[in-house]
Amino acid sequence: MQSPETFPALAYETSLQLNADGELRHLLTLKGLSRDLLTALLDEAQHFVSQPGSATIRSRSLAGRTVANLFFEPSTRTRASFDLAGKRLGADVLNLDVNTSSRKKGESILDMIYTLQAMHVDIMVIRDASAGVPAYIAHHVEDHVSILNAGESDVSHPTQGLLDLLTIRQRLGKFENLIVTIVGDIAHSRVARSAAEGLHTLGVGELRLVSPPSLAAAPDDMPYARSLDNLDDGLRDANVVMALRIQRERIADLDGIPDSDQYFEQYGVSKKRLQVAAPDVIVMHPGPMNRGIEIESTLADSPASVITQQVSNGVAVRMAVLEWVSRTMASR
Ligand code: CP
DSSP states (O other), X not given: OOOSSOOOOOOOOHHHHBOXXXXXOOBOOSTTOOHHHHHHHHHHXXXXXXXXXXXXXXXXXXXXXXXXXXXXXXXXXXXXXXXXXXXXXXOEEEEOOGGGSGGGGTOOHHHHHHHHHHTTOOEEEEEESSTTHHHHHHHHSOTTOEEEEEEETTTBOHHHHHHHHHHXXXXXXXSTTOEEEEESOOTTOHHHHHHHHHHHHTTOSEEEEEOOGGGOOOTTSSTTSEEESOHHXXXXXXXXXXXXXXXXXXXXXXXXSOOHHHHHHHHOBOTTGGGGSOTXXXXXXXXXXXXXXXXXXXXXXXXXXOHHHHHHHHHHHHHHHHHHHHHHHHTO
């Protein structure tokens, strides 16, 4: 679903995310957040993880708060986990069906936001196909409202970045000296950007971005990472391998994009290809995954795969972020 409006490319200045006391008010991007803040968010998320494989710990810390989920693009994991996260913290959660909302009758996104603001929604969780939407809204809401970015075009997906960081930390205990390889459609991936921003801040040893040349990042995008087009070179000695799907919905001209069989042959992550990686390599995927295209199906279900752990951590991370911005609100 493409947003019918256009939005100014607002700078993600740190002051927009943090209040005057340096506390997190909105979460729009991981870029510019300090190592201490990222670590504290991961610690808070870890607190909600009870036992591996179990549901998160519950609390009533958001009782009396209202969270609205506004997803203008499809989602399973992010939407469901924000819904569960809000409910497990005792919030009232509004999942607005945007397909039957008055935006379909031409209402602007700001008028929609002002309407929800007047109903005393405290936290708005927004996913949109257009770059700039979360920052644009954050610039316009009143002080009592927080905005959380749940996926913005190819720009940013900060809670996905946090859950990826949490999963790596749980499995490998550190970021320093790790080789992390992200494979796939880097050019159109907000997941790659947010993971890269967080990993860079937390001091990852080496970050590799592997893609066909037609799906590579621009040279000045993520300059701290090493870009490669050969998967075997990218996988050598890697401790973490994250596979990404081709984001066809963001590609206007699919000419030059390898077909599924060619893609798997050259860029599909498989058990055989992983033989050159570190012996305890973990395999990640943000989902939704296309088995047999970017990742071998049996690998996705193998002990090396941490994909279901990523999904579980998504609830804990979103609980931590909701609780954090709610605390910032209470301190105003
Ligand atoms: N990883 C992710 O954002 O998945 P969904 O699109 O299902 O929310």
